[in-house]
Amino acid sequence: MIPRPFEYHAPQTLPDALGLLRQFGDEAKLLAGGHSLLPMMKLRFAQPGHLIDLGGIAELKGIRQDGNSLLIGAMTTENEIIWSQLLQTKCPLLVEGARQISDPQVRYKGTIGGDIAHGDPGNDHPALMLALAASFALRGAGGERVVPADGFFIGTYETAMKPDEIMTQVRIPVPAQGAGYCYAKLKRKTGDFAAAAAAVVLHLKGGRVQEVRIALTNVGPTPLRATEAEALLRGNRPDDAIILQAARLAMSVCAPSADQRGDAEYKTAMAGEMTIRALTTARQRAA
Amino acid sequence: MAKKQAVSFKLNGKDVDVVVEPRELLIHTLREKLQHTGPHIGCETSHCGACTVDLNAMSVKSCTVLTVQCEGACVLTIEGFAQSGELHALQESFHLDHALQCGYCTPGMITRAYRLLKENPNPTEEEIRYWMAGNLCRCTGYQNIVKAVQSAARKLSSAAAA
Ligand SMILES: Cc1cc2nc3c(=O)[nH]c(=O)nc-3n(C[C@H](O)[C@H](O)[C@H](O)COP(=O)(O)OP(=O)(O)OC[C@H]3O[C@@H](n4cnc5c(N)ncnc54)[C@H](O)[C@@H]3O)c2cc1C
Ligand code: FES
Numbered sequence: 001m002i003p004r005p006f007e008y009h010a011p012q013t014l015p016d017a018l019g020l021l022r023q024f025g026d027e028a029k030l031l032a033g034g035h036s037l038l039p040m041m042k043l044r045f046a047q048p049g050h051l052i053d054l055g056g057i058a059e060l061k062g063i064r065q066d067g068n069s070l071l072i073g074a075m076t077t078e079n080e081i082i083w084s085q086l087l088q089t090k091c092p093l094l095v096e097g098a099r100q101i102s103d104p105q106v107r108y109k110g111t112i113g114g115d116i117a118h119g120d121p122g123n124d125h126p127a128l129m130l131a132l133a134a135s136f137a138l139r140g141a142g143g144e145r146v147v148p149a150d151g152f153f154i155g156t157y158e159t160a161m162k163p164d165e166i167m168t169q170v171r172i173p174v175p176a177q178g179a180g181y182c183y184a185k186l187k188r189k190t191g192d193f194a195a196a197a198a199a200v201v202l203h204l205k206g207g208r209v210q211e212v213r214i215a216l217t218n219v220g221p222t223p224l225r226a227t228e229a230e231a232l233l234r235g236n237r238p239d240d241a242i243i244l245q246a247a248r249l250a251m252s253v254c255a256p257s258a259d260q261r262g263d264a265e266y267k268t269a270m271a272g273e274m275t276i277r278a279l280t281t282a283r284q285r286a287a
Numbered sequence: 288m289a290k291k292q293a294v295s296f297k298l299n300g301k302d303v304d305v306v307v308e309p310r311e312l313l314i315h316t317l318r319e320k321l322q323h324t325g326p327h328i329g330c331e332t333s334h335c336g337a338c339t340v341d342l343n344a345m346s347v348k349s350c351t352v353l354t355v356q357c358e359g360a361c362v363l364t365i366e367g368f369a370q371s372g373e374l375h376a377l378q379e380s381f382h383l384d385h386a387l388q389c390g391y392c393t394p395g396m397i398t399r400a401y402r403l404l405k406e407n408p409n410p411t412e413e414e415i416r417y418w419m420a421g422n423l424c425r426c427t428g429y430q431n432i433v434k435a436v437q438s439a440a441r442k443l444s445s446a447a448a449a
């Protein structure tokens with residue numbers, strides 16, 4: 001299993017990487033952690049003529065807080081996210097999600113930017129990004145634009161990114177103190193992609209739902225926001241009965257495709273179950 | 288065919304230079320060009336961990352890394368563990384605790400356990416199972432692998448304290 005021949009470029013700065021991307025156009029692919037792209041190249045599902053490795057570009061790394069935003073460089077790895085004191089304190093949902101991605105070796109290499117840019121509905125960060133109301137900084141020939149996660153995921157392997165753009169940063173508004181959260185993921189075995197998963201952020205005020213965001217992994221061509229379920233919960237006490245109703249509404253947006261992880265009906269039911277678990281845990285954690 | 292590229296890195300502390308096509312995977316360079324056949328090929332699809340090596344203080348699957356990505360890197364394989372004929376604590380524990388049967392997974396297991404113990408010198412059983420989940424073993428049932436990592440952890444921390 002060896003990829004088709006290609007030329008390898010290792011730019012050290014972002015302008016150089018953008019220049020190479022412009023120069024080689026359709027022939028080029030960006031290489032981040034390589035743990036989605038190289039497997040696809042080995043199977044020859046992807047056959048780029050030029051590979052542009054982002055690994056040498058220092059400014060794409062690192063995690064910091066700027067005012068009310070958490071700024072995460074696109075080339076930050078899953079293990080760096082898991083070990084970040086800042087994220088453990090300010091955004092434990094992202095840490096809980098990253099801990100459930102694949103296995104340790106993959107997490108040393110796989111990056112948050114690659115996980116999002118790949119557009120694979122099986123990846124876990126996209127739903128986490130929807131739940132966290134994140135946005136992405138994209139740098140292209142014409143400068144930088146910032147696009148919200150809502151609307152970014154268009155189809156399987158299809159995002160709002162243009163081919164000449166590089167994702168540089170993930171921006172997450174710091175969740176309010178006391179927000180409940182949970183990423184509930186069902187997988188057949190350690191290291192597997194989700195059969196179904198649900199990401200929840202929940203704000204309570206006086207025992208009622210002030211704000212809630214629910215997003216689902218791997219039960220459609222893109223990650224899905226369960227907006228009707230959210231609307232049902234807002235303003236109400238999140239008791240078991242309404243959580244069950246919300247899970248039903250979440251199931252109604254699912255359109256999974258069948259594979260070895262199960263048929264469509266099973267995956268939809270599991271998305272409902274993951275929604276119940278995520279909401280119940282988030283309720284417990286919410287102050 | 289794409290032009291070949293020269294790549295220099297440190298392998299078990301020694302400088303090596305290789306000339307490779309950009310598409311060559313690190314596991315093939317190690318096994319076929321550098322005669323380091325400790326890292327094994329189990330699946331070649333990033334699932335089994337038999338090809339695990341230590342790359343710049345990270346455990347990675349060398350079937351999913353390009354050799355050209357290793358310019359200037361420090362690579363450690365199982366061949367680098369024993370020092371002047373003496374087994375590393377992990378090798379000794381795997382032997383004494385019977386943590387292998389066919390041995391196919393063992394170089395990857397030990398290399399992964401090495402980095403785990405650097406990061407967490409005294410892991411609980413649960414932590415060992417979680418942080419070693421990228422290495423599959425079809426023989427042992429993992430019980431003795433966990434034990435061996437625990438005994439090596441004890442040996443290494445008492446050696447560090449001494
Ligand atoms: C065995 C195995 C199990 C896995 N299980 C899971 C799982 O459970 N959950 C999960 O979420 N993922 C899983 N993955 C995928 C893994 O997390 C990948 O690392 C991740 O999807 C892609 O990130 P990467 O950094 O490796 O990107 P790459 O593979 O290098 O790139 C992926 C794609 O994104 C593009 N890209 C990368 N970075 C940028 C950027 N900054 N700007 C623009 N485009 C960019 C690339 O051009 C490429 O098209 C698994 C992978 C393996 C091998
Ligand atoms: S051979 Fe590399 S993970 Fe199996």
Ligand code: FES
Nearest residue numbers: 388390424425426
């Ligand atoms: S000892 Fe045989 S695979 Fe682990």
